[in-house]
Structure formats: structure tokens, C-alpha cells
Amino acid sequence: MSNHNRIITWIVISLLIALLMTIAPFPRWVALLQPSWLFVIVLFWVMKMPEYCGVIIAWFVGLLTDCVTGTLFGLHALTFSLTAYFVLKWPIRIIRSPLWQQMSIVLLFASSNLFFQRFILSISGETISSRIAWFSVITTVLIWPIISVILKHAEKQPIVYHS
Amino acid sequence: MMLDKRVDGFHRVSEKTAAFFAYPFQFVIDTPIQWVRWINTRVTTQHHLIVENSELRAYEVLLESQLQRLLLLEKENAQLRRLLQSSAQVPSPVRVARLLSVSLDPNLLQIVLDQGTKEHVFVGQPVFDAHGVVGEVIGTGLMTSRVLLITDTRSAIPVKDSRNGFRAVAVGLGSKGQLMLINFPNTADIQEGDVFITSGFGLNFPVGYPVGQVTSIATEPGQQNRKIILTPFAHLDQDEQVLLAWPNKDKLYQAVQDQLKQQIQQPSTIPMGQSR
Numbered sequence: 437m438s439n440h441n442r443i444i445t446w447i448v449i450s451l452l453i454a455l456l457m458t459i460a461p462f463p464r465w466v467a468l469l470q471p472s473w474l475f476v477i478v479l480f481w482v483m484k485m486p487e488y489c490g491v492i493i494a495w496f497v498g499l500l501t502d503c504v505t506g507t508l509f510g511l512h513a514l515t516f517s518l519t520a521y522f523v524l525k526w527p528i529r530i531i532r533s534p535l536w537q538q539m540s541i542v543l544l545f546a547s548s549n550l551f552f553q554r555f556i557l558s559i560s561g562e563t564i565s566s567r568i569a570w571f572s573v574i575t576t577v578l579i580w581p582i583i584s585v586i587l588k589h590a591e592k593q594p595i596v597y598h599s
Numbered sequence: 600m601m602l603d604k605r606v607d608g609f610h611r612v613s614e615k616t617a618a619f620f621a622y623p624f625q626f627v628i629d630t631p632i633q634w635v636r637w638i639n640t641r642v643t644t645q646h647h648l649i650v651e652n653s654e655l656r657a658y659e660v661l662l663e664s665q666l667q668r669l670l671l672l673e674k675e676n677a678q679l680r681r682l683l684q685s686s687a688q689v690p691s692p693v694r695v696a697r698l699l700s701v702s703l704d705p706n707l708l709q710i711v712l713d714q715g716t717k718e719h720v721f722v723g724q725p726v727f728d729a730h731g732v733v734g735e736v737i738g739t740g741l742m743t744s745r746v747l748l749i750t751d752t753r754s755a756i757p758v759k760d761s762r763n764g765f766r767a768v769a770v771g772l773g774s775k776g777q778l779m780l781i782n783f784p785n786t787a788d789i790q791e792g793d794v795f796i797t798s799g800f801g802l803n804f805p806v807g808y809p810v811g812q813v814t815s816i817a818t819e820p821g822q823q824n825r826k827i828i829l830t831p832f833a834h835l836d837q838d839e840q841v842l843l844a845w846p847n848k849d850k851l852y853q854a855v856q857d858q859l860k861q862q863i864q865q866p867s868t869i870p871m872g873q874s875r
Contacts (some may be wrong), residue, residue, distance in 0.1 A: 459625060459628055460701070461632070500620065503617035505703050508600055511600060547870060566773075569706070571706075
């Protein structure tokens with residue numbers, strides 16, 4: 437079961453690093469444009485390893501995001517789990533498709549995620565940011581190739597080196 | 600989410616658990632930045648330290664002389680108030696708190712302080728910096744607390760003009776970093792450059808702390824009221840340390856008690872239908 441443990445370690449470490457990037461103190465305009473790190477990581481793992489990371493894990497990660505970013509409690513939980521549900525529902529062979537197709541699907545999900553967030557924030561009367569925050573969708577899509585390259589190693593079997 | 604928004608008890612519990620779970624991560628982000636700052640202060644040239652030292656000494660002498668005048672003014676103020684038979688204002692105890700170097704959601708104009716319920720921080724507590732009012736505590740955890748800045752759209756502070764005493768409420772305009780005045784009479788004599796201070800109404804902020812200065816007054820053709828924009832004095836983007844104040848409400852409670860006793864003893868003098 438070492439492969440199982442390895443995968444879980446990869447998932448946890450990538451989520452932790454994404455969490456730390458989310459609360460790192462960037463200047464305000466950078467923070468508005470920064471990619472949604474946790475969203476990208478969750479999306480990647482839900483697409484790649486649905487048996488390990490499903491709607492419930494997405495919900496808990498979303499709740500943790502709410503704790504850490506101080507938004508309305510349960511906002512990110514709802515949007516992350518909805519996105520995970522839609523990803524799992526549509527039988528799209530995402531991981532094997534070419535990169536530009538992957539990026540356009542990520543664009544779709546990231547923009548729907550942001551749309552849901554702003555919608556719920558506006559109907560609950562909380563403050564929403566300026567319109568420039570929509571560009572964070574573009575940065576989210578742009579880091580997708582980097583993330584997929586870094587985390588692709590998770591699925592490979594450990595290589596045995598012969599001396 | 601709905602529970603959090605509507606039910607205050609749930610919100611307090613969720614606030615506490617959120618602060619509890621978020622604290623390790625905030626600690627991990629904040630501590631290296633504190634180390635960098637520590638190294639920065641330790642590793643400076645001696646020349647720089649000597650220059651800074653002499654500047655600070657000169658500034659200290661200036662502040663001490665101003666402090667003497669302030670104490671004298673306070674004493675005179677207390678005497679005058681006694682003559683008018685109104686209670687004197689007691690200065691409230693303050694404590695310095697440090698901002699954690701983490702950023703919350705950029706939509707929310709909030710900051711995180713390194714003090715929480717362990718240090719008796721309470722929700723609604725006013726927060727200042729050296730230049731003016733910064734905001735109000737809206738959530739406390741054990742180790743940290745969150746402050747809503749005055750520029751957030753949900754924030755409203757009762758203010759008054761320091762020049763002629765006109766009262767209004769200053770609400771935040773969001774990411775622009777400015778405040779807008781509402782609830783003021785249209786005929787009020789407010790000009791550009793007027794300094795607005797807290798008026799003490801709402802019993803939350805102590806009286807007399809500077810909030811902002813008027814930078815633009817716009818008359819819109821269709822609207823009756825003018826649109827007055829203030830720029831806050833506090834350095835909201837650059838603060839590293841802020842002051843938490845524990846406003847002293849003892850005199851107020853005493854006055855309310857006296858009023859109640861008076862009304863109980865003379866019930867016939869109160870006309871029916873008067874609400875108080």
C-alpha cells in the first residue's frame with residue numbers, strides 16, 4: 437500500500453502549500469489577481485484521482501479555505517463541492533486530452549467557481565471586490581500547466597534504481 | 600452559510616473554530632516574515648543607528664513638551680466640565696497589538712491581529728493607529744482577532760466636524776480607500792480640508808479621535824445631498840502595529856442608573872406614551 441500512502445502524501449502536501457500561498461501577504465492588487473491555488477489543486481486531484489478526492493474532500497477543503505480567508509462560513513465549501521460534483525458527473529477524459537483542451541475546461545470551471553462565489557456574496561450582502569478580480573480566472577488557468585507537470589509524478593510507480 | 604449570517608450564536612462559534620483552525624497556517628506564514636524583520640533590525644550599520652537615535656531623541660523632547668500642554672488642557676477641560684455639571688472624560692486604557700502578516704480574502708478589507716480573547720479582546724472594540732481610527736474588532740479567536748477597516752463598505756462610524764461640530768456618519772467606500780459621509784443636513788457648513796473626528800455617538804468609539812479629512816465635495820445635479828468624500832488619516836495599508844482601546848463606560852452606566860432611579864421615584868412626571 438505504499439503507493440496509496442504516497443498519493444495521499446502528495447495530495448496533503450500540495451493542499452498545504454496551496455493553503456499557505458493563499459494567505460501569504462501579497463500587495464492588494466496582486467492578491468486580487470492571484471490564482472485560486474486551492475481551487476486548482478482540488479480540481480486537479482478530483483480530475484486525476486476521483487477515488488481519492490471527491491465531493492466530500494472538496495467540501496472540507498473549501499471549509500478550510502473559509503476558515504483561513506475569513507469569508508462567509510461555507511462559501512468556498514459550497515462552490516468547491518459543486519465544482520467537484522460537476523467534474524465527476526461529466527465523463528470527460530480530461531487528463532488524457534491535449535493541454536489546450538485541459539486549460540479551456542479549467543477556464544470554464546474556474547470562471548463558474550468565481551461566478552458562484554460572487555453571486556452568493558452579493559445576495560448575502562457581503563462586500564465584493566472590484567471587477568478586476570475576474571482576471572484571477574486567467575491566472576488560474578495559466579498556472580494549470582505548471583501544476584499538472586509538478587503533480588504528474590504522483591501517479592508514477594516508484595522507480596527502483598539499480599546500482 | 601445562512602446560519603452563519605442570520606444566527607449570531609452560530610457565527611460566534613464558527614468564528615472561534617475558524618480562528619482555531621486557521622491559526623497554525625497563519626503562524627507558519629507570519630513567523631518567517633517576523634524573522635526577516637528581526638534580522639533587518641539587528642543588521643544595520645552603526646552610523647544609521649546613531650542618526651536614528653538622535654532623531655528619536657529630538658522627537659521625544661518635542662512630544663514631551665506637547666504632552667505637558669495636553670495634560671494642562673485636560674485639567675482645564677475637566678474643570679470647565681465640572682462647572683457645566685457634566686462628567687469629565689476618563690482616558691481609556693490602550694494596548695499595542697501587532698498585525699499578522701497574512702492576507703485574508705482581498706474582497707474583505709480586514710486585518711488580523713495577534714491578540715485574541717486570551718488578552719480580553721472583545722467584539723466591537725475600537726482599533727486605532729498613530730494617525731487615526733483604523734476600525735473595529737468583528738471577530739475574536741483565542742489567539743487572534745479580526746478587525747474590519749473603516750474603508751470597508753460594511754463599516755460606519757459616527758463622526759463630527761472638528762471645526763463646527765456638525766455630526767454625520769462616515770461609511771466606507773470599499774477598495775478605493777475612502778469614506779463617504781451620510782446622514783448630514785444639506786445646509787451643513789462642510790468645506791474641503793475639514794477634519795472629522797469621532798463623535799462618541801453609538802457609544803462604541805471614544806470621542807475625539809481623528810477619522811479623516813474632506814478631500815472632495817461633489818454636488819450632483821439630480822441629488823439633493825452633496826457627496827462628501829473623506830480620506831482616512833490612518834495608514835491602513837502600511838500599518839504594522841495598532842492600538843486596541845478599552846473605552847471606559849463607567850460614567851455612562853452611572854448616569855443611566857441615576858436617570859432610572861429618578862424616573863422610578865417620580866413616575867407621575869413622565870407623560871404617557873413617551874419612549875425612553
